[in-house]
Amino acid sequence: MDNSTTYYADPNPLFDELVARIPEETSRHHDLLVEIGARIEEILKRKGWTQSDLAKAMGKRESEISKWLGGGHNFTIATLVKIETALGESILSVKHYRKPVSGYNALPARKRQLLSEK
Numbered sequence: 001m002d003n004s005t006t007y008y009a010d011p012n013p014l015f016d017e018l019v020a021r022i023p024e025e026t027s028r029h030h031d032l033l034v035e036i037g038a039r040i041e042e043i044l045k046r047k048g049w050t051q052s053d054l055a056k057a058m059g060k061r062e063s064e065i066s067k068w069l070g071g072g073h074n075f076t077i078a079t080l081v082k083i084e085t086a087l088g089e090s091i092l093s094v095k096h097y098r099k100p101v102s103g104y105n106a107l108p109a110r111k112r113q114l115l116s117e118k
């Protein structure tokens with residue numbers, strides 16, 4: 001039996017108008033931060049870890065981990081790599097294209113190889 005309660009806000013035209021004014025880039029940035037936090041939480045849950053466990057593994061304060069998971073942290077690549085290392089799993093993936101793009105053959109061999117990998 002699900003005992004969770006769902007709350008819905010009353011429709012508010014002013015709120016809807018303000019949300020509509022948020023630039024798409026800003027909205028997407030926020031969404032990605034929340035998705036990254038959710039991905040870290042997903043890995044923690046699967047591993048049976050708590051925020052405290054991750055904090056200890058990284059030499060961080062639990063409050064910092066909590067901030068990350070709440071979507072309020074603008075991650076650097078270096079921080080993401082440290083988190084991935086502590087968790088032993090990838091958080092993000094970069095899409096690799098199988099089809100060569102314009103200028104593909106002019107790229108150095110190593111870059112062509114990276115672009116061609118799955």
